[in-house]
Amino acid sequence: MKKNHSHRMRAVIAGLALIALACNISVDLGTTNPTQTPFQLPTEIPSLAASATIPPEPVALDTVTPLPTPGSVATEETSQAMAEVQDYYEKGYLPFQNGQLYLLDDFSKTTPLLNVFDFTRTGQQVQEFALWADIELDTTGSTNYPDYTGCGFAYRVQNNSDGYTAILTNEAVRMGYCKSGMRQCDLFGTTFGTGNVSVPNKTKTQFSFAVNKNFAYVLVNGILVGQYTLFTTKLLGMGEIDYAVVSNINAGYWTSCKISNVRVWESNP
Numbered sequence: 001m002k003k004n005h006s007h008r009m010r011a012v013i014a015g016l017a018l019i020a021l022a023c024n025i026s027v028d029l030g031t032t033n034p035t036q037t038p039f040q041l042p043t044e045i046p047s048l049a050a051s052a053t054i055p056p057e058p059v060a061l062d063t064v065t066p067l068p069t070p071g072s073v074a075t076e077e078t079s080q081a082m083a084e085v086q087d088y089y090e091k092g093y094l095p096f097q098n099g100q101l102y103l104l105d106d107f108s109k110t111t112p113l114l115n116v117f118d119f120t121r122t123g124q125q126v127q128e129f130a131l132w133a134d135i136e137l138d139t140t141g142s143t144n145y146p147d148y149t150g151c152g153f154a155y156r157v158q159n160n161s162d163g164y165t166a167i168l169t170n171e172a173v174r175m176g177y178c179k180s181g182m183r184q185c186d187l188f189g190t191t192f193g194t195g196n197v198s199v200p201n202k203t204k205t206q207f208s209f210a211v212n213k214n215f216a217y218v219l220v221n222g223i224l225v226g227q228y229t230l231f232t233t234k235l236l237g238m239g240e241i242d243y244a245v246v247s248n249i250n251a252g253y254w255t256s257c258k259i260s261n262v263r264v265w266e267s268n269p
Helices: 002-024 076-091
Strands: 099-104 107-109 117-126 129-140 150-157 163-168 173-179 184-187 204-212 215-220 223-229 239-246 254-267
Touching: 076 099, 076 129, 076 254, 099 117, 117 150, 117 254, 129 150, 150 173, 150 204, 150 254, 163 204, 163 215, 163 239, 173 215, 173 223, 239 254
Parallel strands: none
Antiparallel strands: 099 254, 107 254, 117 239, 129 204, 129 254, 150 163, 150 239, 163 173, 173 184, 204 215, 215 223
């Protein structure tokens, strides 16, 4: 019996020793199994939203580009246009003060032309409008109809190629109507003024005109030189503005010209 009691005591003592050892064992979680923090982007990587590049608007070649509404454009050019629009409206050249300002590309024809009438499209559509430009002529030969020389604009040009013309020559402004692919052109006489001018070759001239329904008004260097009556039954709607050159080298006369600083005001209610 004493022997069995001794064995029990040794077993108890051994168990207590194991428990004691177990209680003395500790695990340092901070060194053997570190706590993970939430994942974050490095601070040196810029935000995608901040660095995203917005692609530029596509640029269409050989077309006109409209400017924003003049009230939102603080430029000397727009201020000058608005002053001229106000003046034209008060004089009855334009039906409305409201509208939109457009800039057209510069134009140049520096070699003699074989065609009597040569037109270059701008893509700009207008109905009632005012147009300002600087024109530099270099002409040889007649300035009288039908063999006249000069350059300027066609306007309200339709899909069937009917339209009006406003041509500056050395001696007069020639306003007319063209049909049959803008190849057969007749001239209008003035209903006010003479339409006569004196424009030397290779001299920059300020040329402007306004169209209000069936009336057209032409100014050269700021002076009204003629008022013209257009058709009352056709060509009253929207049409295109084109650059126009009139010459015929085969007949011994020709024109080369430069047109710059072209501004168009489309008059809207």
